[in-house]
Amino acid sequence: xxxxxxxxxxxxxxxxxxxxxxxxxxxxxxxxxxxxxxxxxxxxxxxxxxxxxxxxxxxxxxxxxxxxxxxxxxxxxxxxxxxxxxxxxxxxxxxxxxxxxxxxxxxxxxxxxxxxxxxxxxxxxxxxxxxxxxxxxxxxxxxxxxxxxxxxxxxxxxxxxxxxxxxxxxxxxxxxxxxxxxxxxxxxxxxxxxxxxxxxxxxxxxxxxxxxxxxxxxxxxxxxxxxxxxxxxxxxxxxxxxxxxxxxxxxxxxxxxxxxxxxxxxxxxxxxxxxxxxxxxxxxxxxx
Numbered sequence: 001x002x003x004x005x006x007x008x009x010x011x012x013x014x015x016x017x018x019x020x021x022x023x024x025x026x027x028x029x030x031x032x033x034x035x036x037x038x039x040x041x042x043x044x045x046x047x048x049x050x051x052x053x054x055x056x057x058x059x060x061x062x063x064x065x066x067x068x069x070x071x072x073x074x075x076x077x078x079x080x081x082x083x084x085x086x087x088x089x090x091x092x093x094x095x096x097x098x099x100x101x102x103x104x105x106x107x108x109x110x111x112x113x114x115x116x117x118x119x120x121x122x123x124x125x126x127x128x129x130x131x132x133x134x135x136x137x138x139x140x141x142x143x144x145x146x147x148x149x150x151x152x153x154x155x156x157x158x159x160x161x162x163x164x165x166x167x168x169x170x171x172x173x174x175x176x177x178x179x180x181x182x183x184x185x186x187x188x189x190x191x192x193x194x195x196x197x198x199x200x201x202x203x204x205x206x207x208x209x210x211x212x213x214x215x216x217x218x219x220x221x222x223x224x225x226x227x228x229x230x231x232x233x234x235x236x237x238x239x240x241x242x243x244x245x246x247x248x249x250x251x252x253x254x255x256x257x258x259x260x261x262x263x264x265x266x267x268x269x270x271x272x273x274x275x276x277x278x279x280x281x282x283x284x285x286x287x288x
Contacts, residue, residue: 010143011093012288014100017145020286021104024149025080026112028284029072032063036256036281039218043192043246043253052251056192059246059279074280077114078151080105080133083212087142098135101147105133117154136208148215148285156193156278159185162207165270171227174199174272175235181274182239182255187248190278194218195239197260198273199228205263210275213259215283222260232258 040063044056066073082101092100109116109130116130140146161181165173178197185193198209222228235258245251256279265271 008089008143009091010087010089011091012145013093014095014097016288017092017097017100017147018104018107020147020288021082021101021149022107022111024147024284024286025105025108025114025151028149028151028282029077029112029114030070031067031284032073032280032282033218033284035218036279037063039256040192040279043256047246047251047253049245049249049251051249052246052253055246055249056253063280072114073282074153074278075115076117076153076155077109077130078153078282079117079157080109080130081150081152081211082133082135083138083148083150083215084135085138085140085144085146087144088139089143090145101135102131102133105129105131145288146285147288148283150211150215150283152211153278153280156189156276159189159276160210160274162203162210162271162273164203165272167268167270169270171231173270175231175238177272178235178258178274179238179242182244182276183242185276186244189276190280191244191248192246192253192256192279194256194277194281195235195258196275196277197235197258198275199260199262199271200265201263201271202265202269203271206271206273207275209261209263210273213261214275214277214281216259218281219257220259225262228260228262232260 040060047053063073106129118127118130119125163177194214196210196213198206221232239255240252242254244254246253
């Protein structure tokens with residue numbers, strides 16, 4: 001390695017990564033983002049059902065209490081999902097990156113008194129510390145490390161779906177699948193919900209796109225594709241016309257936002273994934 005390359009390399013210690021991950025998961029579980037709080041207040045103004053209004057008022061009150069007392073917003077403190085963007089000029093020192101992230105998750109759920117929700121799929125034996133985490137890693141230009149922590153609750157995740165449509169299904173087939181998924185979910189994902197849609201790539205990539213779509217500021221339409229932005233607006237209206245309402249008790253507000261992301265796919269395929277998020281849409285991030 002020549003001197004110029006050595007100067008470009010930036011070292012980040014694993015202890016700092018562990019501390020950051022711990023902080024992010026505790027914060028995400030106790031403080032709802034400003035965009036979500038604003039969206040909930042706006043939905044309260046739109047809702048006409050008296051019961052729906054009461055539900056939304058309680059949701060807002062609960063989020064406020066959680067933030068003020070540093071208590072979890074929901075008893076389901078989630079599966080630990082992370083999106084990590086590592087600059088190609090970063091060198092991790094002091095240990096293994098994945099192990100450092102896992103340790104941060106473990107400490108967050110132990111020291112933050114967060115419910116540990118991970119278990120063996122077959123025996124249902126709890127792992128005891130909410131690890132292993134689901135870590136999506138990307139290598140990007142630069143010398144920084146961006147960490148996004150996303151605790152994902154089981155109820156809304158259970159209502160999500162993926163499907164390999166035929167290319168002939170087109171955008172109308174995509175919209176039909178999204179509407180069917182939300183309607184079938186009904187009250188189960190604790191509405192009002194956010195709907196993340198992933199289109200294209202492969203089966204697994206569509207699911208990742210759908211989850212990443214949930215990280216966008218609530219209600220911000222797709223900034224790079226007018227077709228998707230228009231589809232988001234249409235689906236937002238049509239989902240709210242289903243009348244599922246807050247907590248599934250009926251009303252005008254079933255979804256707070258619809259976010260879609262897309263990438264090219266195989267000529268023989270049209271992968272689509274719908275990742276549903278409940279009203280406790282939690283994520284925090286930090287760049288080191």
